[in-house]
Amino acid sequence: MKLENHPSPVWTRSTRNIDRDIRFKGLTAKDAQDHDLCFEWEFNRTKYFLDEDFRLRVNQGRKDLLSLIKKLERLKTQKRKSELISAWEQRGYDNLMFQDYFPFYSKDWPSKPYLSKQSKLRQKWTRSRSIGRSLLENPLRDRYPRSPQNLNTEHPTEDPYVVNGYWAEGYTRAPLSSVPIELHIGATWKKENLVRAVEHHANEILELVKFKKAELEKKGNVFEKPIRRHPMRTLRKNLKMLGLLRLELCCGHSWERMEKIYNEKDSEMSGSYFSYEDKNDYIKEQKKFLEKYPLR
Secondary structure (H helix, E strand, C coil), rough: CCCCCCCCCHCCCCHHHHHCCCCCCCCCCCCCHHHHHHHHHHHHHHHHHCCCHHHHHHHHHHHHHHHHHHHHHHHCCHHHHHHHHHHCCCCCCHHHHHHHHHCCCCHHHHHHCHHCCHHHHCCCCCCCCHHHHCCCCCCCCCCCCCEEEECCCCCCCCCCEEEEECCCCCCCCCCCCCEEEEECCCCCCCCHHHHHHHHHEEEEEHHHHHHHHHHHHHHHCCCCCCCCCHHHHHHHHHHHHHHHHHHHHHHCCCHHHHHHHHHHCCCCCCCCCCCCHHHHHHHHHHHHHHHCCCCC
């Protein structure tokens, strides 16, 4: 898969390229989601360039997902489709990653820069497509179908999970992402009738979901936690470090050259934007960043 403009000598030839590919200037002001998604997109894009194992995983995952979609198109019964999707999801995290998680579900990643896309389009993206509607999601079953699996803490050298279905002290049940509810569907309804009924009773359905979730939690079940958002200060700091790492690791620039590139092209962003006191300060912050977000 070819990456457009990553890395490229044009990154440092004009203010426009430095702004888009190094400073990530042009994100919606005070929009944490836009900054968050930009970091996810561009960090993984750089990792794709630097990390060969990750690149091979991505390429193979994309091929497998396209193959699955073609197979689903040929199947005629929902039962066969559900069986195929279940087998796919149970094969591992990579399969879920490429169908659901940002930026991997976008056909424009990693070939295009994040800021090559208009703000209106970026506002429609979410970190997990299952928050909206997954490509393969089937609402007739749990989003991640599992038997109740309890962590085997008594015999860790054996099978780490015990499939049992009961709650015991010291055990952790796999988190749920959905709840079962009962709906009565008219036997002669068409698609239009069903959609209209669900829309009309949407608030009641969601209230029932909350009630069922509370019931399950009282029995000891746990649910997946909402995605925690980073504060703007952290997001800006991460994007700045990513831009500097691109200059260093992808373009091979020295510390002195990196500082000059930031300061000479845009006086508006010099000083406070390039805020490291010296090279040692930068190396210290770089180490912290790479421990949390390894690029190789």
